[in-house]
Each structure stands twice: as C-alpha cells, then as structure tokens.
Amino acid sequence: MEKGIEIKLLELKDYIKVMENTKQALDLIYWDKMVMMPKKAVEGRSEVIAHLSEQLFNLQTSPKLKEFIDYFEANFEELDKVNKSMVETLKKEYEETKKIPVSRYKEFVILASKSEVAWEEAKEKNDFLIFKPYLEKIIEFQKEFIGYWGFKHHKYNTLLDKYEKGITVEVLDGVFGELRDALVGLLKKIKKSNLKIDSSVIKAYYPRELQKDLSLFSLDLIGFDMNAGRLDESVHPFTTNFSNKDVRLTTHYYEDELLSALFSTIHEGGHGIYEQGISDELNGTWLAQGASMGVHESQSRFYENIVGRSEEFLSFLFENKIKKSFVNLENLDFETFYKCVNKVEPSLIRTEADELTYSLHVIIRYEIEKAIFNGEVATSDLPRLWNEKYKEYLGIEPTNDSEGILQDMHWSDGSFGYFPSYALGNLYGAQFLNTMKKDIPNYKELLGNGDIKPITKWLKEKIHTHGAVYSPMELLLKVTGEKLNPKYFIDYLEEKYTKLYQV
Amino acid sequence: MEKGIEIKLLELKDYIKVMENTKQALDLIYWDKMVMMPKKAVEGRSEVIAHLSEQLFNLQTSPKLKEFIDYFEANFEELDKVNKSMVETLKKEYEETKKIPVSRYKEFVILASKSEVAWEEAKEKNDFLIFKPYLEKIIEFQKEFIGYWGFKHHKYNTLLDKYEKGITVEVLDGVFGELRDALVGLLKKIKKSNLKIDSSVIKAYYPRELQKDLSLFSLDLIGFDMNAGRLDESVHPFTTNFSNKDVRLTTHYYEDELLSALFSTIHEGGHGIYEQGISDELNGTWLAQGASMGVHESQSRFYENIVGRSEEFLSFLFENKIKKSFVNLENLDFETFYKCVNKVEPSLIRTEADELTYSLHVIIRYEIEKAIFNGEVATSDLPRLWNEKYKEYLGIEPTNDSEGILQDMHWSDGSFGYFPSYALGNLYGAQFLNTMKKDIPNYKELLGNGDIKPITKWLKEKIHTHGAVYSPMELLLKVTGEKLNPKYFIDYLEEKYTKLYQV
Secondary structure (H helix, E strand, O other): OOHHHHHHHHHHHHHHHHHHHHHHHHHHHHHHHHHOOOHHHHHHHHHHHHHHHHHHHHHHOOHHHHHHHHHHHHOHHHOOHHHHHHHHHHHHHHHHHHOOOHHHHHHHHHHHHHHHHHHHHHHHHOOHHHHHHHHHHHHHHHHHHHHHHOOEOEHHHHHHHHHOOOOOHHHHHHHHHHHHHHHHHHHHHHHOOOOOOOHHHHOOOOOHHHHHHHHHHHHHHHOOOHHHEEEEEOOOOOEEEEEOOEEEEEEOOOOOOOHHHHHHHHHHHHHHHHHHOOOHHHOOOOOOOOOOHHHHHHHHHHHHHHHOOOHHHHHHHHHHHHHHHOHHHOOOOHHHHHHHHOOOOOOOOHHHOOOOOHHHHHHHHHHHHHHHHOOOOOHHHHHHHHHHHHHHHHOOOOOOHHHOOOOOOHHHHOOOOOOHHHHHHHHHHHHHHHHHHHHOOOHHHHHHOOOOHHHHHHHHHHOHHHOOOOOHHHHHHHHHOOOOOOHHHHHHHHHHHHHHOOO | OOHHHHHHHHHHHHHHHHHHHHHHHHHHHHHHHHHOOOHHHHHHHHHHHHHHHHHHHHHHOOHHHHHHHHHHHHOHHHOOHHHHHHHHHHHHHHHHHHOOOHHHHHHHHHHHHHHHHHHHHHHHHOOHHHHHHHHHHHHHHHHHHHHHHOOEOEHHHHHHHHHOOOOOHHHHHHHHHHHHHHHHHHHHHHHOOOOOOOHHHHOOOOOHHHHHHHHHHHHHHHOOOHHHEEEEEOOOOOEEEEEOOEEEEEEOOOOOOOHHHHHHHHHHHHHHHHHHOOOHHHOOOOOOOOOOHHHHHHHHHHHHHHHOOOHHHHHHHHHHHHHHHOHHHOOOOHHHHHHHHOOOOOOOOHHHOOOOOHHHHHHHHHHHHHHHHOOOOOHHHHHHHHHHHHHHHHOOOOOOOOOOOOOOOHHHHOOOOOOHHHHHHHHHHHHHHHHHHHHOOOHHHHHHOOOOHHHHHHHHHHOHHHOOOOOHHHHHHHHHOOOOOOHHHHHHHHHHHHHHOOO
16 A cells, blocks of 8 residues: 555544544443433433534534545545445445535424424324324425435435445345245244143243343353443343443343343343454444444344244253242243243234244335335325235234334334344344354254353354444355345244244 | 623633533543443543543633633623633633643643552552652642742642632641641540440441442432432442532442441532532533532531531431341440441541541641642651651551551642642531521421431522532632631530540
C-alpha cells in the first residue's frame, strides 16, 4: 500500500474511534435508562441522549467523513477486505441519511414518535382506526424515502437491503415460499398426531432467585463470559454491547413460569456470545458489530432452539440442574419435560410462538409488507389481509386487532423490511449447523454432555470473529460453501418434529 | 434587564446545557465503571471517559465561554443573584484551568497518575521512601500552580479556596484551634470515665440481604427518594448525581459487622438528599450542585451523626427495625446498643474514627499542609511530624507509615486543601442544627418518632434548594445569621458525650 493511503487510513481510524466512543457512551446511557434509571429521571435523560445522538449524527454525516469516503473510493482497489468493508459500510450509512432532505427527515421523526403513541393507544383500545391515519403517513414517508434512495425491481427491495444486504423480494419469494409450504404441510401432519402434550404438568411456582441461578448456569454452559458481560432484568429482554469486552443481557423472570426466562436468557446469550466473539482487531473500523440483523438472529436462535431446545442438551440441563433446583420437577421424567418445551401449537402472537410455527408469523408479515410497497393493498384492508393469512397458514384467526395486526410495534416507527430477518436467522442457523456437523462429528454427544464450548468456538472462528466484515450472503457462502438454501432448516424441523410427534 | 442581556443569558444557558449534558454522560459512565462494569471492559471504558472528559474540558475553556464571561462581567450589576453566581463560578473554573500553561498541566497529570501508583505501592510495602520523591514533585507543582493563580497572605489560602470559597488560614487557625483544644480536653475527661464500653456484645453474623433491607428502610425514613435515586454496592461507598432526579448511592456490606454499612448508607443518603433537594430552576446554570465540599459533608454528617447516631433516632430504629431483623439483638437493651454505636476510642485511621475524634484527624492534616506550604517542614520530616501530632492530640502513635502518613490517598494526586472540608462539615452541621432547633422546637421528639421528613424539609428549604448559588460562608450567614462559629459543634459534642460517659 502507498504511504499516503496508509496515513489516511490511520486518520480515518482515529475519526472512527471518536464515532465509536460516542456510540459506546450513547448505548451505555440507553442501557442504563432501560435497566437502572430511577423513574423520575426520564426527562433529563432524554436530553442527554438527544445531545449524544446529535453528536453521533454529525460525525456520521460530516463533510470530513465524506472526504474520507471519496478518497478511499478513488483508491478502493488498494484496500484489503476489512478496509473495503469499512468504507462501504460508512458510505452506505452516510448516503442513507444524506439523501433524505433534512426537513423531511425531521418531519418523519416527529411523525414516528406520534405514531408510536397512537399505536400504543390503538393496541390498548383494540381499535385499528386510531392507528390507521398514522400508519398511512408512515408508509407514504417510506415510499418518499425510497424515491430518494432509489430501488431495483421492487420498492420493497430497498427496505430489505437496509437490514439485510443482498436480500431481495426475488430471493425471499423463493426461500420463504418453500419454507411456508413445508411448514404448513408439517403442521397439518402434526395436527393429525395422536400425541397431545399437556404442558400443565410443569405449572408451578418458580422462585425468582432460583430462576436467576439457572439462567447464570445456562449462560456459563454455552460460553458467555461473565467477566466481559452482565445479566440484568428488564421488562422486555434485550442485548446491548459497548464493546466485545462489555456485553449486557437482560431477561425477565415470571414466577409462575419456568421456560420463558430460561429461553429468553439463552436467546440473549446467543446475541451476547456473538458480540463477545468479535475480533479486537475490528476496533476502529466501525465493523465491530454483527454482520446483520439476520445473522445476529441466527446466533441467538441457534443457542435458544438448535442447542437449547434439543433433546440432548435439554436432557443434560434437566438432569444436572433443573431437577435439582426445582423440587416440583424432581419426579418428572425427562421425556415429558422435553415435550412440554417443544410443544407445537399455532398461536396468534409471534413472540410467543413455538420454534416450528414462528417463521410462519414472519412470512405473513413479509407478504403483507411486500403487498403494501407494491401498492396491492390499501391500509384499511390490512386487518382483513392479516386475518386471512393467519387462517390460511396457521389455521386460526384473531378475534380482534390487538392480537392481530396491532400486536407488533415495528410498523409504528417505519421499520418495514425488518421482520424477514427473524426468519432468515432460522434459515442461516440451520445452514451453519449442517456445515458444523461435518467439522464436529460428535456434535450431538457434546450437546448431551452439556459441553457447548467447542460449538461456541466453531461459531466464533467461522462467524463471530469477522464482525461486519462480510455481508450476510458473503458470510453464508464463506462458511457453508453454498448460497442461502431453506432446505436445511426444513430438514432440521422435519427430523425433530416428526420424531417428537411420531408422524 | 435589557433585551440584549436577556438574549445573551439564554444563549449562555444553552451553552451550559451542553456542558451539563456532557457532564451527566461522563458521570454516568464513571458510575457504571465503579458499580456495574465487567472486569475486562476497563481499557475500552477509559477511552470513552477520556473522550468525554476532553469534550467537557474544551467546553469549559473555550473562547466562546470566555466571551460570555467577559460580556457578563461588563454587565455584572444587571444580573440577579443566581446569574451572578453562575458567572462567577464559570469564571473561577475557567481561570483555574486557563492560568496554568497547558504543557505544565499535562506534565502534572502524568506525574499525578504515577504518583498514585507509587503511593499505593508505598502503602502496601509500608515504605514512605517509595512515595517521597513523588510527593516532593507534587508539592513543587502545587507551589508552581499557586504562582500562576496568585495568593493572599498564605500560599495555602489559594488551595483552601479551591474547595471552600472564603476559607483561609486566618479563619481555620481560629476555629480549628478552638475545636482542637476542646476536643483534646473532652477526650481527656472521657479517658478518666469509669464507663468502659464493650462493643463485642454486638459481634455476630449479619446477612447481606437483611442489612440491605435495613439500609433501604433507613433511607426511606430520612427522606431519600428512591424514585429519583438508587442504592447499589461498591468497594468504597460514594454518591454521584446526574441530576436532582437521578442520585445514586453505594454502600458496602460486611457480614461480620452491622454498623459499617448502616452508617455508610445514612452518610451517603445525606449527600443524596442534598442533591435531590436542589431546585429544578438551577438546571442550565451550572449551579445545580452542592455549595462546596464542606457544605456537602455537613449534610452527610448531619444525617449520619446528628440524626443517625442520636439517642432518640437510634432508639426508634433499634426498636422498630434492628431488633426485628436480627435475632441476635432481640434481647439486647437499647442503652447498650447506643453505647456501642457511640463508643469513643482514639484510633490511627481517619476513616474509622468515631464522631468525637474524627475532627482531630482532620486538624492534624490541616496543620501539616499549612506547614508544607509555608515551607516549614521538609518532605522527609513529614512522618515524624505526623506521628508527633497523633501522639499529642490523640495520645496514640502509628507504629508504621501505612497506618500513619500513608493512609490517605489525597496527597498523591495533589488534593491539598481538601481535608479541612471534612471537619468544616461538622462545624457547619452543628451550626445549622442550632438554628433548626429554634424553628423546630420538637426536633428531638421527631427524631424519637423516626419522623425525619420535617427535618429534611427544613434542610431542603434552607440549604439544598439553593445548590451552589451561595458560597459556604454566605449560606452559613443566610441560614444561621452568624459567621462560622465552632462553639455549636463543641457544645453539641460536650452535651452528648459528657452525658454518655457520665463525666
């Protein structure tokens, strides 16, 4: 590399360090707000958050950054892969913001915050009409923004690309179509099964402190490093990271229920292990973050479902910890417990769905979002379309909008294109698993011994360490040697659930 | 006020808001470091702290701020009291920094950080000679800084004024001299008492959770608002505030000991109540903070000692909470418990001293600091001087430097002039008490009923609400109608301890 480029790279990295430090401060203050802050501090805290957000925004859209981007675009071929990704990522984020007129963006932010309030009220009062005028305007804004950003083939592609680079309607119609048909078919088979699972046998009182102990035990098993992280509590579980040395998870304990906190913790633990595994060398490149929402979700779901809900791992956890901690389960046989954990039951609420039906909830949202941006559905028709699709794919129908179209907050602030990541995470995860099994032939034995660290090590080397250097599609190809293929997830589900339901 | 001045005031307040938001972020990140941060995150966190510190420093020393200061100095008489104080405070801090050449200041910061390490090593190895060369250089730097800042009568006055505006050697020689003689006399009387207090009767195992419960109970009693604050744990208890709506205390539980955490919590609670009581109207004036270190300490010690260790309040707490929480104390009579809490015993370590002897530790440090800046003592002679004074005032002598001159870290980073605040806090507190008793004649009855909120209300109205609008001396005069007078603290101690020790 030329001397001049090298010096310029160091300058850019210093600049990014300031961005990263500002972001770290902002994320920490936000975490504190969610987890630690006393009630009355809300207002003052918002001012601090606004101040730091503005600083970060200014850094991400400054003429100085533009100069860097232009310089490195002109010298792009001189850069190695990491630096190329760095420049591309900065450019993508710069343009995403800069192409929208500031005045329009400000109007949108104000609308979004009002829209969130309206959505909450609509959900509470169970009345879509309260939310409808806001949703209409939010959609109009998104369409206007797509106008500034440009699009290929489908307007919706631009939104998909924001969350999952390389993912398009063309790709999703294929993979989601295949997945949908397979899931609907599998679900029909299971419905005909003679096996009926009665999960009320594990209903009991599970003290918070013992659940916390189980959560910490499970995190340690899967390889989350408590010297580089924490586990706290919040209403909605989430993960945030300030660096790979400070990754914070939350969970939520319900004392009348054992499974919710356990699997929330393992899910967030998966996000956390991903962040802890990112290479130190990516500090100062803006790439010390997950490759995408979907890849992040692939890791959290890998630990939650593929590991956490597997017969082998669950058996280890049940015999070595759960039975010992909770006296009411002392005499329960594992087979029954395993079935309670993996019971399949079509339900109306996405966040409470089981491993099998979950993706159908996502596919419904994908199909509706696509129809919205293709202009194929009027906002007033959305509840009807929603309910029809639930009926068709899951065989059940919402009796009101709160348990239907109003259940998720994502559309209230314009996060269209986000939902598909959740199901893509499932697909990526199973595809990774298929390759991992070749590298780690005793994979199931490890699960059965509760020895998850070799699995975590594999994921770290193949995925985590690279941060956001590779796009999701590049990473998938690099790790598995193959493009996105829904077959692996379908096979995984078929194998697990036909065995479980003896169908 | 002229229109031009009003507009300029609004501009200044916007500027201060940015300073305040930056400081709030910085303080929060620092609190998190002390209380929440996982071990491995130290390095990355230091970078974030350095980044925000630099931003705050730049804001506090900018040409823009200088312009504001100059403008308002030229229009000083147009301003009301709050705005006058605001301008004076900004100017004082601006000049404190700006008068020192940047290169010298940077050298000092580097020296101070090395010096802290040397002090730690010296203390651990019990060897003053390891610390001595650093201490010498630190003192030289302080003298050089006094050269830049200027001084009146005594060089040491400049350092005293940094922490306690208006306090001088002339003032302290008088009040500390009077206090010292009274304390030494009182201590002699107590030594002759026939009463020997055996505090081993309360030695027992005190579970952490029950101590925490007692701490929270006590904080609620004295009026600390948990909706605008928190109580957590850290090695050394401290208080920090991000705003009057978010004040965070820490304490430290020792399970073989009951009193340490209880009185630490009440002490920090006092600091916290002060911060919670500052008027909302002082946001954006840089005055939403305590009037001084000494006034802060007056509030923490008021709650810890004057309230917390009083016969009346302690009796309430003992009968209504302590006896019920800790079975080993169930059959203990209150009189014995009260004596254990208030046992007087000259000791070598300041932070472990009882209410009576505490100020003597501080006065010794004051006298030594004064001698240092008067050039009356060589650094190599400091241990000897220290030990002589302990012998003379407290009747005991350190057997090594770790329990003598090396015990406090304050000198290692050049915080000369800070110590007197601790004893001044005692003096202010008793002087406030004297006035309060006139306003609240049933003061002792309230204590006995555990009804502290009227007392907190009085302190809030008279002291807390004003933040840093008044200097300590102004505040004392405003509240008590009198200048600083050590008589009130001496009388308070005489009354309490001659009764307790029947002398």
